[in-house]
Amino acid sequence: MKEKHEIGALILRVVLGLIFIGHGTQKFQGGIENIAGWFDSIGLPGFLAYIVASLEVVGGIALILGLATRVVGGLFVLLLLGAIIKVQLAVGFIGGYAYDLALLTISLFLLMNGSKLYSLDKLLFKAKNN
Incomplete structure (x- = not known):
């Protein structure tokens, strides 16, 4: 049972990392100044x-590498709570917030486990x- 749990956590960690790398690089490539203005x-x-x-970029890379997973999970929880509440x-x-809620749930899982x-x-x- 523990092996299945760890495989599931690995999948969640890598997928969440990829998603956040994508979001972060998009912000930089699309003109971070525009995002700052928004x-x-x-x-x-x-x-x-x-x-x-x-x-998003550094945390996503850290997740894929399995470095500071709980810390990054916690930071992503805070980031996503802010995004959900503010926007x-x-x-x-x-x-609206369904997608962010799913990412928040994965982040919370990684923070806890x-x-x-x-x-x-x-x-x-x-x-x-x-």
Whole structure:
């Protein structure tokens, strides 16, 4: 049973990482200045766009590598709560916060459970795990 749990956690970790890398790189490629302007227009400081996009890319890579999985999961929980409350909630469930809610749930799972299978955390902190 534990093996299935770890395989499931690995799949969630890698898929979430890929999704966030995609979102973060899109922000940079599409003109991060435009995203910063949009942040300003919804009442958030524009510099947060740089932080969010960087977190998405770096956090996504960290998840794929299995590095600081619980920490990144927690940061993504906060990021997604902010996105849902500030933007998506007003749009409604479908076409609004449903997708972010799914990502939030995966992030929360990783925060609570971690993911050791094929992870740098397991390799780097092997002595602690024994």
